[in-house]
Amino acid sequence: MSNFRSFFQKWKHRLFIFFLVLGPGLITAIADNDAGGVATYTVAAATFGMASQLFIVPTILLLGITLDVGARIAVVTRKGLGDLIREQYGIKISLLIFLLYFIVNQGVVLQNISGLKASFQLFDLPWAILLTATCLLLILFVINFSYARIQRVFLILVFFYFSYVLAAKLTNPHMGTLVKETLIPNVKNFGLNYWFTLIAVLGTTITAWGQFFVNSYVNDKKLSMEQLKYERAEVYFGALVTGFFSYMITIAVASTLFTNHITVSNGQQAALALRPLAGPLASALFASGLFGASLLGLTIVPLATAYVFSELFGYEGSLDTNFKKGRLFYTFFSTQIFIALIIALIPSVSLFSLTLYVDYLNGALLPVIFYFLIRFAEDKELMGKYVLKGFPRLFLRTAAVIILIAVVLSFIGKIFGLG
């Protein structure tokens, strides 16, 4: 045990120094694997095993490219995506985007709060009290703490994802076989449903709020032009780490549930099903992973809403402001959490069907956001010498087209009950 502790302490220390330099890209990318993401990976892995990660490399690339462009626009223009939309497209478009965005994010917050609820239930804890207490603490914490301190807590939450790594390790995987299974899928046995699942896995990683959040968050960190190169590297690093975690989740599930032909419909069921197969430790690790992912999502997504509100309507919106100055910023943050909390406390509401609609809306919003992203990144007046051209431009446009196709396909898939 002391061995374990010293090992943990040492790593914690190293990573702390490491993370003090890192930030926006990593946090945004990883938070894309929130409760909804974890659920999607789990369900996909239980149904199709390692083959559900066939698109892992393009997914990491796509996530990296899109977040990179966002970070670049933020550092160069010193404005968030919301600022730019308001200034270039006026109040009418801004209000429309905000309404859609608010609803989508509210859904995502709901997904995360139900993830949190599930993780409390898995540990047999009094979830109603804990859920309320967690939400209240979260709000107090975000209002009172500065950017630097809040980011540190985000980074601690990232550690919860390592429980998936440990869970994967417990299953004693053989890496060579796994990689082979991933890249050469046994397609013949799967059929159409398989391809739709792949698209769902890709789609869950790239989110509407993530695109806004990376802009705002990079801005709030007040990075300089010299740090741009570094920030871009950090974004890709974040995408890589995100891919790594989703791969670990898949390993843990594939080598247990998939090999035993147990299909599940959400993360909570997966953790329960793991108990007889991989022992209570694996199940607990899964539950704590879900806890971390949910908590991270529950903090970051309402924050993403508050940032965009402040940007579109011009109010002070920074984690470094006090409550008096950033009243509206913090109000929007708290409102989304409260709404979600109230819904989650009603036992009869089926969160599962609600979150399905959220995915639809998120998909509908994504192409719109990519349109703006491309327009701003290629605007010479805004970007000056950092304007997107040549290969990167082609990359982003291709990425947008791929995401658009994925969105449309998953729509069709959902209508026909596939994926």
Next chain:
Amino acid sequence: MLYFSELQNSKVRTKDGIFVGKLKDVIFRASDSPAVTKIVIKTETDPETIVPIDNVAKINGGVVLEKSYVLSKLKENELFLTKNLLDNQIIDISGDKIVRVNDVAIQDKPGYSIAGVDIGLIGILRWFGLEDKINKLFKKVGITIRSRFLSWADIQTLELSRGHVKIKKEQTKLEKIRPEDLADYLEETTVANVKGILKILDKKNAAEVISNLNHSYQTALFKQFESDQAAKTIALMDPEESVDVLLGLSKKKREKILDLLDDATYKKIMYLLHQPDTPIGKILTTEFLTVEPDQTVKEVKEKIRTQTNDFYNLSYVYVVNRDQQLVGVFDLHEFLLHHQDAQVYKFMTQRLVTIHLNTPMTVALRKIVKYKLYALPVVDSDKHILGLVIYDDIVDLHLKGDE
């Protein structure tokens, strides 16, 4: 006063009714006196046709161009309203973000200029044409949404050209203004703007500018002037104008200024001041109607119906604020042009031509002829309206005097 939200996308025609395009943007000079210099029209062939404001005959209720209008280009020190002002972030002195520019108010009588920016919720609602509906809804619950207005005098123009809308005061001092106070507020700040221009102009031009201002601006300006500056300006002005200005000042200040004048001017002015004149009070009529700035056309119509049936004549309706001070006026033609839910403050003229009880009759006559008015309101030194003098009576009296 007109809001840009009501102006954008309005149809642009020439005087002979030929459709040109839709109004897209407005160009203004980035200075302390933000005159509107050009308008941008989106036509079928050119998305950015720029026409100088001199070629624009009218902007209120549909833009009308002169028959032969010329095209123009953006000059240095000129800014686009939508690009450089509308929707932009406003920051206060300490660099804090406050709000965005939700709408822009334009002084819509000739000599068009930017009056200020709307930063409130009403400014957003106006874009959707919802401001009256929502306001009514809130009024039922007992809440009045106040329009939050930031006058041009509070904006740092230099920063504007650099792409920032920065204000001169702290956030906490930002005033929330009701429509009826807004009119008043504008006048005050415009005086500050006028002072700004006067600094740039040479003295002779400055005096001319002052002569062309309406009485309340003139008086306000002279109240701010030092006595010797006032005397120098008076000397350059039309004697009949200057007499009226002097009469608007306190006796003490007036005598101080008179002492500083050169002999010729002094004699002329003293002559006018001491002319055995029939006092204005003799021909004053109290048949006038006042309304409040936030009353609607519908309410005013009702007031006209019930309160003016025994009037000899009604040409103008005067607008007073809560302190009963005269803040605006509109004629019946203007009044009939507006929708019955429109509020008075939006179409009234704030450029008032007024006289005092001690204004010489010759000055009153000159004014009524010069501004082609049917009646002049008579106000006291506190801008309370006392009554009217009517064209007929002045002319009558004048003719009798000649006999």
